Amino acid sequence: MARRPLVVGNWKMNGTAREAAHLARALVDGHPDGAADVAVCPPFPYLAAVAGIVAGTPVALGAQDVSPQASGAHTGEVSAGMLHDVGCRWVIVGHSERRTRLGETDEAVRAKFERARESGLAPIACVGETLEEREAGEAEQVVGRQVDALLADGGAEAVGESVIAYEPVWAIGTGRNAAPEDAQAMHRAVRDRVASRRAAAAESVRILYGGSVNEKNAAELFSMPDIDGGLVGGASLDPDRFIAICRAAGG
C-alpha cells in the first residue's frame, strides 16, 4: 500500500496573532498542491483565525494538545469537540515536551489518543527516547513501550488510521537530526511492533520523523521506506523553509 506523505508544522508556543495569520497566508499562497498532505498546528488562541485562512485550501489545521476529558469542570483544558468545532482535523498527543516537562504518562497519552478519535480528529501520537536512554541502549525498548500503550486493548486498528511521530528527544530543537538510517531503523521497529498486533494497521499507519528537520535534510530523511513525512518545529515558522520541506515530501 502506498502511504501518502504528510508534513505537519508544530508552531509550539511561538508568534503573535499577526504572525500566525501571516504565516498561514504565506503557506496557502505558496504551498504546492502536490502529492503530500500538509497541516499546521498553531497555538490554541490562534486556531480559529488560522482556520478561516486555510479553510478550503490543501493546508489542514491541527492542535498541539487535547484534554482526555469530553467536557466539564477542567479549568484551562480544551476538548476534542471544541477543536473539531473550530476546524481542526489533526491533533498532536504525547509530545515529548509534555511527557518530560509536564509528566504526561503513556496512559494519559493513550486517553487523549482515544478521545481525539471519538471526536473525529486524527491523532498524531509522539514517541521518542531521550539521549540518556539512547546511550544506555534502551531506545527501542522505550519507544516500544510508548507504542504498546497505543496498541493495547484493541487499539491497533485505530493506530492504522492514525499517525505516529518518532521524535528522538535529543534531536528536537538541537539542530542535530537523527541519521536517516537510524531513523529508518526505528520507524521499521515501530511498524513491526504494530504488525505484531495487526498487519493491516502496520501497512497503513503513517510514521513521521521529527527532530531538527530542515529544508536541507528533509529529502534524504523522507526517502527512507518507513519515513512517511515529518513533524517540523523550528523550520515550520518560516514559510519558505516549510514549503521546501513539503516539496521534499512530494507536496
Ligand code: 13P
Ligand atoms: P524541531 O523541528 O524544532 O527540532 O522540533 C521538532 C518537534 O518537536 C516537532 O514536534
